[in-house]
Every structure is written in structure tokens, then in C-alpha cells.
Amino acid sequence: MIEIRLPRTTDAAGCAELAATVTGEERAGPFIKSHLERHHLIVAEANKEIVGFLAYRTDWFQCTFVSLVVVREDFRRKGIAREFYKSVEAVSPSPRVFSSTEETNAASIRMHTALGFQPSGHVDNLPQGVRELLFYKRIPPRSFG
Numbered sequence: 001m002i003e004i005r006l007p008r009t010t011d012a013a014g015c016a017e018l019a020a021t022v023t024g025e026e027r028a029g030p031f032i033k034s035h036l037e038r039h040h041l042i043v044a045e046a047n048k049e050i051v052g053f054l055a056y057r058t059d060w061f062q063c064t065f066v067s068l069v070v071v072r073e074d075f076r077r078k079g080i081a082r083e084f085y086k087s088v089e090a091v092s093p094s095p096r097v098f099s100s101t102e103e104t105n106a107a108s109i110r111m112h113t114a115l116g117f118q119p120s121g122h123v124d125n126l127p128q129g130v131r132e133l134l135f136y137k138r139i140p141p142r143s144f145g
């Protein structure tokens, strides 16, 4: 069973290990710590292990911005990222959700399209050496009661 839930402090190491595969060891720990402290992290657990997380921020041009999403290789294509984005959309204080990926990341670009994101520009001149593509999705207004 895969559980999508809010993180506990004890999940930090498992998240950092996954984050390191994308950000490198050095940035992973502080990255997870800061998102955990701000409660801007959602995790996936299976067999008592962290198999994915989504980290986001809400201070990006007054919009929600997904900072990083990683799913462990053996748990991909099971809908975990789809559930993560659904969760962010449900808690986003802004109706505008942005997300991004490197222009060389075909899987992530496909995922964004599949999840209903539209292209919204790009960032050049980053140290990563390739373009970062931005994606945007407008969340329909929530109905209360």
C-alpha cells in the first residue's frame, strides 16, 4: 500500500536521500529541512519507507511553486506524482500553481502536460547549464459548504 501524507520529523532522512539524487548530497539536507519546517512537504510512504516527496513554496510572486518532486525509481508510473499535485492544489493558498523542470527532462515535461499544466516561459542562465521550463496551472475556485 502507498500512503500519501504529511511528513513527520523522522521522515527527513528518507526525504533527503531521495532529494540527493536530484540536488546532490550537499543541498539535499538543508532543502528538506527548510521545507519541513515550513510544512511545505508531502510524502509518499510504502513498506515503512519514504518512496517520494513533493516540496513546494507559497512565497513565489504570491503564487504556489513546486520546488521539487521526486518519486523513487521502482515506484514510478503508479500515480504518486499525480496524487502529490492533487494534494498541493487542495492546499494551495493561491489559485495559481507553478512548477518547473529542466528542458532535457522528457518524463517530467510529459508529466506536467498529463497533469494539466501549460507552458509558462523559461529561465536561462542558470548554473545547471540547460533551460528551466516553467509550467502553470490555474486551480478552479474551491466551493465551501
Ligand SMILES: CC(C)(COP(=O)(O)OP(=O)(O)OC[C@H]1O[C@@H](n2cnc3c(N)ncnc32)[C@H](O)[C@@H]1OP(=O)(O)O)[C@@H](O)C(=O)NCCC(=O)NCCS
Residues within 6 Å of the ligand: 022, 067, 068, 069, 070, 071, 072, 075, 076, 077, 078, 079, 080, 081, 082, 083, 100, 101, 102, 105, 106, 107, 108, 110, 111, 112, 114, 115
Ligand atoms: C517526474 C516524476 C516525479 C513522475 O512521478 P510518477 O509518480 O512516476 O508520475 P505519475 O505516475 O503520477 O504519472 C502521472 C502521468 O505523468 C505522465 N508520465 C509520468 N512519467 C512519465 C514518463 N516517464 N514518460 C511519459 N509520461 C510520463 C503519464 O501521463 C502519467 O500518467 P500514466 O502513468 O497514467 O500514463 C518521476 O519520474 C521522478 O521522480 N523523476 C525524477 C525526478 C524529477 O525529474 N522530478 C521532476 C523535476 S523537479
